[in-house]
Amino acid sequence: MYQYDNYDQAMVDARVEEFRDQVKRRLEGKLTEEQFRPLRLMNGLYLQLHAYMLRVAVPYGTLSGKQMRMLGHIARKYDKGYGHFTTRQNIQYNWIKLSDAPDILADLASVEMHAIQTSGNCIRNISSDQYAGVAADEAADPRPWAELLRQWSSFHPEFSYLPRKFKIAVIASEEDRAAMRLHDIGIELVKRDGVVGAKVFAGGGMGRTPMVAPEIRDFVTEDELIAYVEACLRVYNRYGRRDNKYKARIKILVHELGVDEYRRQVEEEFAHMNTLGLNPPREELARIATYFADPAYESGLSDEIDRTDPDFALWLDRNVVAHKQAGYAIANISLKPIGGIPGDASAEQIELMADLAERYSLDELRVTHAQNIVLPYVKKADLYALWQELNEAGLGEANLDLVTDIIACPGLDYCSLANARSIPVAQKIASRFADNGKDADIGELKLKISGCINACGHHHAGHIGILGVDRKGTENYQLLLGGSGAEDCSLGTITGPGFDENGIVDAVEKVTDLYLDQRQDGERFLDTYRRLGMAPFKEALYG
Amino acid sequence: MADFFFLRDDAPVQEPAVSIESVDEQSNATAVRIEPGDDARALLPFLGRIALVEVNFPAYTDGRGYSAARVLREAGYAGELRAIGDVLVDQVAYMRRCGFDSFKPNQALDDADVAAAFARYDDVYQKTVDARQPIWAKRHEVA
Numbered sequence: 001m002y003q004y005d006n007y008d009q010a011m012v013d014a015r016v017e018e019f020r021d022q023v024k025r026r027l028e029g030k031l032t033e034e035q036f037r038p039l040r041l042m043n044g045l046y047l048q049l050h051a052y053m054l055r056v057a058v059p060y061g062t063l064s065g066k067q068m069r070m071l072g073h074i075a076r077k078y079d080k081g082y083g084h085f086t087t088r089q090n091i092q093y094n095w096i097k098l099s100d101a102p103d104i105l106a107d108l109a110s111v112e113m114h115a116i117q118t119s120g121n122c123i124r125n126i127s128s129d130q131y132a133g134v135a136a137d138e139a140a141d142p143r144p145w146a147e148l149l150r151q152w153s154s155f156h157p158e159f160s161y162l163p164r165k166f167k168i169a170v171i172a173s174e175e176d177r178a179a180m181r182l183h184d185i186g187i188e189l190v191k192r193d194g195v196v197g198a199k200v201f202a203g204g205g206m207g208r209t210p211m212v213a214p215e216i217r218d219f220v221t222e223d224e225l226i227a228y229v230e231a232c233l234r235v236y237n238r239y240g241r242r243d244n245k246y247k248a249r250i251k252i253l254v255h256e257l258g259v260d261e262y263r264r265q266v267e268e269e270f271a272h273m274n275t276l277g278l279n280p281p282r283e284e285l286a287r288i289a290t291y292f293a294d295p296a297y298e299s300g301l302s303d304e305i306d307r308t309d310p311d312f313a314l315w316l317d318r319n320v321v322a323h324k325q326a327g328y329a330i331a332n333i334s335l336k337p338i339g340g341i342p343g344d345a346s347a348e349q350i351e352l353m354a355d356l357a358e359r360y361s362l363d364e365l366r367v368t369h370a371q372n373i374v375l376p377y378v379k380k381a382d383l384y385a386l387w388q389e390l391n392e393a394g395l396g397e398a399n400l401d402l403v404t405d406i407i408a409c410p411g412l413d414y415c416s417l418a419n420a421r422s423i424p425v426a427q428k429i430a431s432r433f434a435d436n437g438k439d440a441d442i443g444e445l446k447l448k449i450s451g452c453i454n455a456c457g458h459h460h461a462g463h464i465g466i467l468g469v470d471r472k473g474t475e476n477y478q479l480l481l482g483g484s485g486a487e488d489c490s491l492g493t494i495t496g497p498g499f500d501e502n503g504i505v506d507a508v509e510k511v512t513d514l515y516l517d518q519r520q521d522g523e524r525f526l527d528t529y530r531r532l533g534m535a536p537f538k539e540a541l542y543g
Numbered sequence: 544m545a546d547f548f549f550l551r552d553d554a555p556v557q558e559p560a561v562s563i564e565s566v567d568e569q570s571n572a573t574a575v576r577i578e579p580g581d582d583a584r585a586l587l588p589f590l591g592r593i594a595l596v597e598v599n600f601p602a603y604t605d606g607r608g609y610s611a612a613r614v615l616r617e618a619g620y621a622g623e624l625r626a627i628g629d630v631l632v633d634q635v636a637y638m639r640r641c642g643f644d645s646f647k648p649n650q651a652l653d654d655a656d657v658a659a660a661f662a663r664y665d666d667v668y669q670k671t672v673d674a675r676q677p678i679w680a681k682r683h684e685v686a
Binding site: 011021030035151152156160162237273278280325393 | 684
């Protein structure tokens with residue numbers, strides 16, 4: 001994985017000192033809270049219901065064992081012993097004191113980490129495919145491109161006070177595991193005549209006006225990428241709406257201009273910007289790529305796995321996916337224990353995962369946008385030992401992509417924006433389907449819960465989505481069907497009137513029962529919904 | 544504390560600024576003021592006689608002025624480029640990177656804080672319109 005050189009280290013060290021100074025000026029009263037807010041936000045520090053929340057960047061979701069161990073240390077020393085992995089492949093801590101924040105950033109900088117631009121109206125942490133570099137179906141490795149963009153976007157002087165936040169994802173497979181088209185800019189690396197380049201999508205996003213990003217450019221070479229992305233951002237910075245924060249994302253600009261007009265303006269700006277020498281030389285991407293070269297895989301390893309233990313076999317079938325290298329596997333660690341808080345891990349669990357990465361996965365972990373953890377380099381021969389250790393620590397849940405593998409935002413339990421709680425709903429649904437045993441029978445079903453219209457829980461992109469709203473002072477839950485954040489990207493449709501907390505659990509069971517009854521060979525819930533349409537599901541719910 | 548910061552070798556332009564709409568009509572005007580919604584490129588035909596462009600930041604959170612400044616510098620404008628309005632110590636370094644070379648904040652800033660802000664980062668990741676060589680260029684010794 002990428003390692004800082006002296007330049008990178010000096011940048012994060014300077015940032016720590018800058019933020020320490022900003023906190024000091026705030027505590028001395030030289031900065032008003034209003035003046036301080038965007039500064040702390042650009043360091044990932046939010047004021048929540050009970051305390052400050054700090055969001056730490058995990059660039060494109062990749063961590064070393066040492067970095068993961070530091071995340072556990074921070075959970076123990078500065079929080080109440082927990083960390084929460086997010087849908088942006090980051091981690092956040094919900095119980096932080098403002099006066100501790102500079103020390104936390106210093107601890108992070110000591111392991112080449114930071115919280116730079118994890119919130120605020122700026123370019124956020126770059127996200128990517130959690131299987132980058134180990135999946136068999138990639139046109140190229142997206143991580144060097146993501147790292148190039150990370151550096152370019154860090155402290156960008158022109159684009160730090162954008163109309164709204166700006167999220168970029170980079171993938172390199174036709175199978176989209178990163179919800180790429182639901183980003184402000186989505187980049188899919190493709191090969192054309194043997195040359196790798198970027199297919200660029202712009203104007204996707206969730207929130208209260210969800211949109212799937214249209215393609216704006218079929219191919220941008222590495223030599224022109226930065227100038228092209230700068231052109232996309234400049235058009236947005238100049239013309240994105242600032243009169244209404246709910247209409248300020250780039251998706252609204254692209255929608256209001258029309259994709260052809262937005263594309264025309266970007267091309268015009270690009271023709272100019274591409275002459276300014278903004279693009280790093282090829283040597284820079286090549287330099288970065290050396291850090292992502294394949295590890296020294298052992299050859300001649302067996303692909304045989306002893307499936308005698310039925311619980312292990314279940315986990316193997318559910319959570320382990322194919323690796324591009326013979327003898328190796330990609331192991332997913334579910335952070336969705338039945339009845340638990342989706343994405344949460346204790347300091348001890350975080351430290352254990354760090355250990356396991358060092359011992360079994362060439363010292364590397366990935367965070368997924370579905371709030372799980374991946375060990376990307378596990379020898380098949382080690383899987384059983386790994387699973388035993390995970391299982392003992394409560395990390396052995398065999399439910400990847402099942403109805404119990406729920407994405408949920410923190411909701412009203414933590415978040416000052418939320419209208420309804422998300423976590424208890426996730427817990428009740430997971431318990432219901434684990435108890436009745438239908439989870440395994442249903443198979444892949446991506447269920448996503450947001451506690452308000454801002455959609456941090458990606459409810460628009462759930463095969464089943466749940467949106468918590470406030471209805472005359474009581475929590476109410478709307479049900480959506482038919483969304484997908486994958487390569488078959490689509491937005492869910494609301495079924496009709498909402499439900500109370502127990503009613504929404506029943507509603508999910510009703511629609512999945514209809515699926516179990518109606519499905520044809522090999523169909524997932526989403527496929528059956530798409531084939532049948534909304535009507536029979538509505539009938540099952542309200543008829 | 545100071546309410547004007549000037550980073551150029553020449554002297555500050557004292558002429559009153561006219562609006563971007565009237566710069567064509569007022570053919571002897573040498574100073575112009577850009578509001579966030581103005582198109583900085585509309586000024587390009589007149590740059591030959593302009594010695595001062597003021598870019599107004601009514602609220603520091605409105606970042607359009609950064610693009611306006613960079614657009615003017617990219618077009619070759621070499622006169623004074625002054626950030627005015629809600630200009631705060633934590634934004635001046637970014638403004639400078641976008642081409643501003645004078646600052647007239649509504650509220651006076653601490654000189655030492657401003658000096659510290661300019662000196663904070665030894666290096667930068669992007670090429671912009673200031674003369675700073677980005678980190679990637681230093682890594683590969685390219686201009």
